[in-house]
Amino acid sequence: MLKISNLSVSVENKLIINNLDLEIDEGKKVAVMGPNGSGKSTLSNVISGKPGYDIKEGSIEFEDTDILKVDPEERATMGIFMAFQYPVEIPGIANSSFLRTAINSIRKKNNIDPVNTRIFLEEINQIASKLGLDKSFLSRDMNAGFSGGEKKKNEILQLLLLKPKLCVLDEIDSGLDIDSLKVISKGISEYSNKKNSMLIITHYQRLLDHVIPDEVHIFNNGKIVESGDHNLVKILEEKGYKEFS
Ligand SMILES: Nc1ncnc2c1ncn2[C@@H]1O[C@H](COP(=O)(O)OP(=O)(O)O)[C@@H](O)[C@H]1O
Ligand SMILES: [Mg+2]
Numbered sequence: 001m002l003k004i005s006n007l008s009v010s011v012e013n014k015l016i017i018n019n020l021d022l023e024i025d026e027g028k029k030v031a032v033m034g035p036n037g038s039g040k041s042t043l044s045n046v047i048s049g050k051p052g053y054d055i056k057e058g059s060i061e062f063e064d065t066d067i068l069k070v071d072p073e074e075r076a077t078m079g080i081f082m083a084f085q086y087p088v089e090i091p092g093i094a095n096s097s098f099l100r101t102a103i104n105s106i107r108k109k110n111n112i113d114p115v116n117t118r119i120f121l122e123e124i125n126q127i128a129s130k131l132g133l134d135k136s137f138l139s140r141d142m143n144a145g146f147s148g149g150e151k152k153k154n155e156i157l158q159l160l161l162l163k164p165k166l167c168v169l170d171e172i173d174s175g176l177d178i179d180s181l182k183v184i185s186k187g188i189s190e191y192s193n194k195k196n197s198m199l200i201i202t203h204y205q206r207l208l209d210h211v212i213p214d215e216v217h218i219f220n221n222g223k224i225v226e227s228g229d230h231n232l233v234k235i236l237e238e239k240g241y242k243e244f245s
Helices: 040-048 072-078 095-109 117-130 148-162 178-191 205-210 231-239
Strands: 002-011 014-024 029-033 054-062 080-083 090-094 166-170 197-201 215-220 223-228
Touching: 002 040, 014 029, 014 040, 014 054, 014 197, 014 223, 029 231, 040 054, 040 072, 040 080, 040 166, 040 197, 072 080, 072 095, 080 148, 090 095, 095 117, 095 148, 117 148, 148 178, 166 178, 178 205, 205 231, 215 231, 223 231
Parallel strands: 029 197, 029 215, 080 166, 166 197
Antiparallel strands: 002 014, 002 054, 215 223
C-alpha cells in the first residue's frame, strides 16, 4: 500500500530523513519507534503532505501513485489519514462542521452525494460515545480548550468517521491516561482490517500491547536501524534506544 524508497528530506538545510526505505503492505500494522528528534513526525508530515520540507531524493508511492507530486488535500481523499502528535485548535469552526466538510470532500472525490444529515449525526454520536467523548465535543469548536487526551480521542473520532486506507498515527498515545489509552487502542484495533494499513509511531510498549504490530522498526537519525516483530518492543524497553544507533 505504501512504498517509501530512498527518501531523504531536509529542513532548514538539516538532513532529517536519511535514505529511508519502508514498505507497508495492505492489512499490516507497522510500528516505528525512535528517540526524540529522530525524524518520526517529519516522516508522518512528509507522507501526509505538509509543506515546508525539502525532499532531496527518493519517492513515496501510495497504491502505485507517486504522492510526492500530489497535494495534501488530494492525498486525504485518496485515503491517507494522519493523526497529529499535537492536534491543532481551530477556534470558530465547530468540530461537527469540520468532520462533515471532511467526509463530504472525500465523498465528492469519489462521486458520492453529500452525507445525509441524520445518518451523519447518528454516526458521529455513536463514535463519540464509543470513545467516551460527550456529545458536547461535537458542537464545540474544533479542539479548542480540549484536554490533551480529548484532542487525541478527537483524532481517532476523525479516523473512525473517515475510514482511511492508510492511518498514520503520530504518538496517538502520548498524554493519555490508562483508561483513555484502552479506549483509543480498542478503536484502532477494531478499525484495523485486511484492507487498511497502519503506521503507528510511538515511544511506548503500552499501546503496542493493545494494538499488536506485525512489524516493528527502530528509527534513529532519520533511518531504520533495526527491524523485527513484536518482541523487539520488549527488547527496546529493556535496553533503551542507546543500543540501537
Ligand atoms: N520546521 C523545522 N525547522 C527546523 N528544524 C526542524 C523542523 N522540523 C523538524 N525539525 C528538526 O528535525 C528533527 C526531527 O524532528 P521530528 O521529526 O519532530 O522528530 P520526532 O518526531 O522523532 O521527535 C528535530 O531535530 C527537529 O528539531
Ligand atoms: Mg514527533
